[in-house]
Amino acid sequence: MRHFPFGVSGVVMNAQGLLRPVRAALLPLLSILTALIVGGVIIWLAGPKLNGDWLGVKFVLDGYAGLFQGAFGSQKAIISTLVRATPYIFAGLAVALAFRCGLFNIGAEGQLALGALFAGGVGFSLHGLPPLIHLPLTLLAGMLGGFLWGMIPGILKARTGAHEVITTIMLNYIAAQLTGYLLNGPWKDPNPNNVTAQTPKIAEAAHLPLLLPGLHWGVILAFLAAIAVWFFLWKTTWGFEIRTVGANAAAARCAGINVSRNIVLAMGLSGMLAGLAGAVQVAGVNYRTILGFNAGYGFDSIAIALLGRNTPLGVVLSALLFGGLRNGATLMQFRTQISSDIISVIQALILIFIAAEQIIRWIYRVRVPSGLSEQVTLSKGWGKS
Amino acid sequence: MRKSLYAMLLLFALVLPLLAACGGGTAAQPTAAVAPPTAAVEAPTAMVEAPTAMVEAPTAAPEATAAPEATAMPEATAATSGTGTIKIGMVTDIAKLGDKGFNDSAWEGVQQAAKALGVEPKVIETTDPNDYQKNLDQFISEGYNVIVTVGFNLQEATVAAAKANPDIKFIGVDQAQTDVIPNLAGLIFNEDQAGYLAGVLAASVSKSGKIGAILGTDAVPAVWRFGEGYRAGAISIKPDISVQTVYHNDVGFDKTFSDPEWGKTTALSMIDQGVDVVFGAGGRTGNGALLAAADRKDKGVYAIGVDTDQYLTVPEAKAVLITSAVKIIPDGVAKLIQTVADGTFKGGNNFGTVGLAPFHDLDSQVPADLKTKLTDIQKQLLDGTLKTNVPAAKPGS
Numbered sequence: 003m004r005h006f007p008f009g010v011s012g013v014v015m016n017a018q019g020l021l022r023p024v025r026a027a028l029l030p031l032l033s034i035l036t037a038l039i040v041g042g043v044i045i046w047l048a049g050p051k052l053n054g055d056w057l058g059v060k061f062v063l064d065g066y067a068g069l070f071q072g073a074f075g076s077q078k079a080i081i082s083t084l085v086r087a088t089p090y091i092f093a094g095l096a097v098a099l100a101f102r103c104g105l106f107n108i109g110a111e112g113q114l115a116l117g118a119l120f121a122g123g124v125g126f127s128l129h130g131l132p133p134l135i136h137l138p139l140t141l142l143a144g145m146l147g148g149f150l151w152g153m154i155p156g157i158l159k160a161r162t163g164a165h166e167v168i169t170t171i172m173l174n175y176i177a178a179q180l181t182g183y184l185l186n187g188p189w190k191d192p193n194p195n196n197v198t199a200q201t202p203k204i205a206e207a208a209h210l211p212l213l214l215p216g217l218h219w220g221v222i223l224a225f226l227a228a229i230a231v232w233f234f235l236w237k238t239t240w241g242f243e244i245r246t247v248g249a250n251a252a253a254a255r256c257a258g259i260n261v262s263r264n265i266v267l268a269m270g271l272s273g274m275l276a277g278l279a280g281a282v283q284v285a286g287v288n289y290r291t292i293l294g295f296n297a298g299y300g301f302d303s304i305a306i307a308l309l310g311r312n313t314p315l316g317v318v319l320s321a322l323l324f325g326g327l328r329n330g331a332t333l334m335q336f337r338t339q340i341s342s343d344i345i346s347v348i349q350a351l352i353l354i355f356i357a358a359e360q361i362i363r364w365i366y367r368v369r370v371p372s373g374l375s376e377q378v379t380l381s382k383g384w385g386k387s
Numbered sequence: 388m389r390k391s392l393y394a395m396l397l398l399f400a401l402v403l404p405l406l407a408a409c410g411g412g413t414a415a416q417p418t419a420a421v422a423p424p425t426a427a428v429e430a431p432t433a434m435v436e437a438p439t440a441m442v443e444a445p446t447a448a449p450e451a452t453a454a455p456e457a458t459a460m461p462e463a464t465a466a467t468s469g470t471g472t473i474k475i476g477m478v479t480d481i482a483k484l485g486d487k488g489f490n491d492s493a494w495e496g497v498q499q500a501a502k503a504l505g506v507e508p509k510v511i512e513t514t515d516p517n518d519y520q521k522n523l524d525q526f527i528s529e530g531y532n533v534i535v536t537v538g539f540n541l542q543e544a545t546v547a548a549a550k551a552n553p554d555i556k557f558i559g560v561d562q563a564q565t566d567v568i569p570n571l572a573g574l575i576f577n578e579d580q581a582g583y584l585a586g587v588l589a590a591s592v593s594k595s596g597k598i599g600a601i602l603g604t605d606a607v608p609a610v611w612r613f614g615e616g617y618r619a620g621a622i623s624i625k626p627d628i629s630v631q632t633v634y635h636n637d638v639g640f641d642k643t644f645s646d647p648e649w650g651k652t653t654a655l656s657m658i659d660q661g662v663d664v665v666f667g668a669g670g671r672t673g674n675g676a677l678l679a680a681a682d683r684k685d686k687g688v689y690a691i692g693v694d695t696d697q698y699l700t701v702p703e704a705k706a707v708l709i710t711s712a713v714k715i716i717p718d719g720v721a722k723l724i725q726t727v728a729d730g731t732f733k734g735g736n737n738f739g740t741v742g743l744a745p746f747h748d749l750d751s752q753v754p755a756d757l758k759t760k761l762t763d764i765q766k767q768l769l770d771g772t773l774k775t776n777v778p779a780a781k782p783g784s
Contacts, residue, residue, distance in 0.1 A: 082521060182639025186606070195565050197539060197607050199639060287517060293639055295516050332518065332525050335511055342483070342512045 030309055030316075033355035034323070041348035042066065048340045065338045072333025073326030079333075081217045085287065087318075087325030089114070089296065091224035092279035093303030094310060094317040095231045096148075096272045100166075101312045102235055103268035104248035109155060109170025110276040111300025112177030113148040117277025119181055120147030121284040122291030123189065125204025136207035137285065141223075144281020145274045151177065152273015153266055160262035166269065174300070185293045199293035210286035218286035224321075227275065228314040234271075235314075244268050276300060473533060473728060475501050475508040476526035478519070480538035483512040487700035488670070489716065493537045493560045496720025503721070504728055519544035527552055533727050535560065535720060539607075545571065556727045560716060561609070567735040572726075574719045574737050578609045579616030579777035580768040581712035581741035582668070585691045586620025587764055588710060588743065589664040590628050591757050592689055599631040599662040601650045601676035603669025604643040608780035610634070613668040613693065613712065615777040631657055635672050643672065650675025651682075658683045668693040668712070677704035689749070696744035709752070711744040740769070 042062045049061040073083050093110045100107035107113075121144035128136060155169040185199040192202070210218040235241035246254040247264045255261050283296050306324055310316030327348065335342045477497050479490040494510060501508040509531075511522045519541050526534050527548065535558045536545045542562040549557040549571035557571040564573040589598045598621055605611040614632045621630050633653055635643045654665050654676035665680045665688065667673030673693055680690035681704045690704050692711030697704065719739030726732040742765055746753050767773035 086517075179639070182642070186604075186639055283517075292516070298515075328515065329521075331514065332511055332522055336509060336525050336529070339509060342514050346514075 037351035068334035068337035069330040073330030087321040089279040090321035094306035096275035097307035098312040100272035112174035113273040113276035114280040115177040116147035116151040117144035117280030121281035125208040133207040140208040148277015149274040153270040156266035156269025220282035220286040232314040474531040476531040477535040492716035496717035500721040500724035569734040576714040578612035579775040582613040582616025583620035585712040586617040590621035590624035597629040598664040599657040600666040605634040644670030647675030651679040654679035666691040680707045
């Protein structure tokens with residue numbers, strides 16, 4: 003994810019990128035393996051030391067066996083992992099797309115919430131529409147909600163220079179409170195037995211159909227979205243402009259690219275993908291918008307985008323890994339009865355090792371710093387770019 | 388080049404199931420080896436049960452419905468004779484174990500019952516509310532025949548699972564049943580009675596004639612019943628007493644029970660207006676009120692906790708905590724599980740016992756005649772001769 007010396011052409015860029023994927027693919031793998039080893043030590047510490055279990059190693063293996071089997075060990079497990087990975091793919095793509103424009107979108111959480119809200123609203127308030135109209139309308143509403151919510155920080159950044167990290171975090175709060183207000187208030191399911199902050203169920207016509215039992219079509223949409231993002235970023239002029247702005251905004255401006263427009267567009271599209279994540283959860287999993295049901299997915303997606311090196315394929319793979327880890331936690335806990343928080347520790351470890359990998363690279367490759375500042379652009383994000 | 392490297396990543400993804408398969412082979416025995424340690428920690432006597440665990444632990448074989456299909460009666464005899472065909476699983480809500488509340492209390496009850504039956508229970512902590520169904524399915528597919536779910540958020544998933552699995556007994560803690568499903572028992576409590584007792588005590592020990600309560604949202608009927616029961620109890624002692632009840636209705640459902648700052652600030656302002664007994668009922672929000680009372684210890688303020696004995700869960704408030712209005716969840720859960728073993732399990736609503744926790748450090752401040760009065764009132768409430776006249780839910784909500 004070190005970036006390309008831009009300004010010549012995409013072809014040159016690809017030629018220069020030949021060796022890059024070696025590091026790009028191997029280092030995350032090493033991070034994961036190292037994390038599993040260190041995680042194993044933690045499981046070992048958490049577990050009992052038994053007679054007949056050689057130093058408790060069986061316990062650790064048992065835990066991991068549960069984790070992997072729970073994630074990928076049966077058709078049911080794989081389906082469940084795919085369902086878990088679906089919102090991660092959308093939201094991970096959202097964060098990655100913004101990253102490609104040099105924007106750190108912390109707001110996927112709020113954009114996802116708005117997407118879920120819009121989709122839920124369209125889903126439950128309309129009746130009698132045929133599925134061919136209602137379902138696309140529901141998903142489009144979610145995309146619109148996310149798009150608008152993403153565009154706000156984009157406009158603020160382009161017009162005033164307000165840093166998107168700050169504005170998206172604040173918009174997350176606003177989104178959370180807005181959701182809380184609507185779901186506890188005007189949109190609350192009026193069923194007298196209902197005490198939960200949730201909308202009424204969405205119409206049948208707005209449900210995402212099932213591909214297999216338990217697996218809704220959203221996962222196919224997610225894969226299509228990954229292809230679409232790849233095509234958009236690397237095969238279209240708009241995508242090229244966005245990536246150029248991300249690589250070097252000043253150079254992009256010199257080359258005649260409208261930087262402001264690209265920032266707003268990138269944030270809007272990023273929000274749109276995050277909104278779709280929320281909409282797919284509503285239309286495919288919960289069949290209503292429920293307060294707090296998708297909390298944390300937007301934040302996880304930042305890690306997923308980073309782990310996936312901000313490439314669509316990388317995001318899909320790391321989303322599957324995250325989905326699998328989350329999904330396998332149940333069987334792991336069932337088998338070993340250790341706290342499910344261990345899984346969160348392992349996920350955190352993976353991220354720490356990814357960060358450590360960058361530090362290591364930075365130590366050993368003196369020329370990298372310029373590349374580093376290009377890739378995340380946190381330090382240059384202040385002021386109008 | 389790039390492709391081949393992604394191929395490697397993919398390869399890694401493909402290797403995972405293989406690893407799992409390898410692990411699975413070795414896993415069958417270790418699982419059994421793993422089961423006893425918890426037992427070893429809890430109770431040495433349970434060590435005897437290791438062989439039992441051995442039988443039930445391996446997962447692959449029993450998945451076929453052979454064993455679990457058998458219904459309650461034969462199991463009951465089997466379980467009491469110690470072969471352990473009753474398999475008890477519990478699914479927590481996202482507060483998970485360690486919440487010092489519902490989840491911990493229910494797990495305590497599960498463990499009590501399991502120990503009496505000589506079996507090893509298992510728990511799955513829910514980390515994502517999208518997983519309620521999945522976590523229930525885990526127990527169902529492993530042939531568990533008593534499944535406890537904790538909290539009203541799990542009600543929908545529990546009802547669905549109970550309807551789909553009529554041979555499995557479900558116990559829903561804090562889940563009021565609207566329709567009777569024969570294999571689903573809701574464990575609920577008359578919170579108004581617990582609140583009533585707290586109100587009687589509060590009115591009796593108050594010197595200023597002003598008492599208060601800090602509560603979560605009144606959209607949750609249980610919270611409303613605590614608050615209004617408290618008011619009714621206080622007025623029954625002193626008809627002219629001032630009872631301020633403040634519900635945290637101004638925030639979302641995710642926040643209303645987890646806002647100790649608000650609870651504390653609101654309680655402090657009450658105390659500064661002369662309130663000298665504060666009842667905190669609303670998760671961590673209510674705990675904030677207990678801490679506020681602790682801050683004003685020198686003013687002779689008392690605090691009353693809720694749900695469990697909060698002398699043990701909020702040690703910061705020990706010095707002012709006169710009692711807690713408790714729902715005795717462990718006993719309720721344990722008794723319901725025992726009815727499965729006895730073959731007397733019944734679906735529908737089951738009312739657990741409510742009462743007041745011990746007075747602990749402030750025991751000397753509660754006069755003997757008040758203690759007697761409280762015991763009498765509790766008895767009358769439980770046998771129905773005394774009514775709190777609090778409706779089941781806030782009218783019109």
